[in-house]
Amino acid sequence: MLEVQDLKTHLFLKRGVVRAVDGVSFDLAGGETLGLIGESGSGKTMTGLSLLGLPPKPAGRIVAGSIRLGGTELVGMGEEELAADVRGSRIAMISQDPMTSLNPVFTVGSQVAAPIRAHVADGNARGAALDMAVRELDRVRVPSASARARDYPHQFSGGMRQRVVAAMAIACQPEVLIADEPTSALDVTIQVQLMDLIERIQGDTGAGLLFITHDLGVAASLCHRIAVMYAGRIVELAEVEALYRDPRHPYSQGLLASVPRLGQRKRLTSIPGNPPNPLSLPTGCAFHPRCPHATDQCRNEAPPEVTLNDGDGQSRRVACWLEA
Numbered sequence: 001m002l003e004v005q006d007l008k009t010h011l012f013l014k015r016g017v018v019r020a021v022d023g024v025s026f027d028l029a030g031g032e033t034l035g036l037i038g039e040s041g042s043g044k045t046m047t048g049l050s051l052l053g054l055p056p057k058p059a060g061r062i063v064a065g066s067i068r069l070g071g072t073e074l075v076g077m078g079e080e081e082l083a084a085d086v087r088g089s090r091i092a093m094i095s096q097d098p099m100t101s102l103n104p105v106f107t108v109g110s111q112v113a114a115p116i117r118a119h120v121a122d123g124n125a126r127g128a129a130l131d132m133a134v135r136e137l138d139r140v141r142v143p144s145a146s147a148r149a150r151d152y153p154h155q156f157s158g159g160m161r162q163r164v165v166a167a168m169a170i171a172c173q174p175e176v177l178i179a180d181e182p183t184s185a186l187d188v189t190i191q192v193q194l195m196d197l198i199e200r201i202q203g204d205t206g207a208g209l210l211f212i213t214h215d216l217g218v219a220a221s222l223c224h225r226i227a228v229m230y231a232g233r234i235v236e237l238a239e240v241e242a243l244y245r246d247p248r249h250p251y252s253q254g255l256l257a258s259v260p261r262l263g264q265r266k267r268l269t270s271i272p273g274n275p276p277n278p279l280s281l282p283t284g285c286a287f288h289p290r291c292p293h294a295t296d297q298c299r300n301e302a303p304p305e306v307t308l309n310d311g312d313g314q315s316r317r318v319a320c321w322l323e324a
């Protein structure tokens with residue numbers, strides 16, 4: 001459904017160029033959930049925004065690569081065509097913070113109806129679009145959807161606001177749904193409800209889900225495959241069980257070793273050092289200043305990406321000299 005090949009999105013700042021997404025490749029099938037995990041600044045959100053053709057303006061630009069959605073090339077597509085035919089209709093996003101996704105001066109019903117009026121053929125009449133918006137609010141289990149559609153965002157709790165954002169995202173039955181840390185601003189119990197909801201929505205619609213998170217527990221429970229990002233690159237991509245059972249890239253190993261486990265008596269380990277300055281990435285492998293296995297080769301040459309056989313017809317990709 002979605003094929004991303006060697007995607008590069010750079011930010012052209014006064015102080016230099018940030019290679020926010022630096023040669024990312026993955027695919028996503030209908031009904032599949034691919035997790036994008038990594039520390040803040042690793043390029044997860046920028047990858048999601050690039051799929052929507054929305055790298056931050058004026059500094060951000062897709063400089064190379066390909067994004068094919070059902071055979072349609074999106075890189076190089078004009079802004080008007082993206083807005084009319086792709087964004088919101090074929091690819092939609094549930095963002096981190098519902099308060100910045102919702103306009104405080106419009107009712108939630110009119111906001112859910114907006115993409116329907118823009119993209120759904122028989123939804124362009126205001127009344128029809130509002131009826132459809134109420135159905136979407138009901139689908140995401142907003143109680144008394146018909147009455148609540150007339151309320152404003154400030155009259156909703158954080159969890160309910162995130163449901164409204166989900167209703168907006170699925171209103172046009174997109175083929176690809178991007179969920180960018182959708183639970184990070186919510187209480188744990190509300191997080192579970194929202195995760196269940198997202199899973200159910202995906203089951204109903206058959207959409208491919210790109211799930212961006214730094215919560216490894218949530219990723220393990222929701223995703224079929226996981227892509228681990230570091231400094232704008234995918235350093236490991238594997239089936240979820242294989243990755244959690246046997247992470248091969250030292251960064252993946254460090255991330256998983258830092259997750260607390262019930263009953264664990266050992267001291268938790270952490271990855272030494274800090275994520276690199278994006279304006280001056282280390283030479284060679286960007287992870288080398290923090291890697292316990294770094295060699296001179298790692299310091300001088302970027303590792304190639306290799307495909308490893310995980311058995312049972314599964315494979316994984318790793319970018320590390322230890323596996324090359």
Ligand code: SF4
Binds near residue numbers: 285288293295321
């Ligand atoms: Fe560590 Fe070298 Fe592998 Fe990079 S390439 S993760 S520095 S061993």
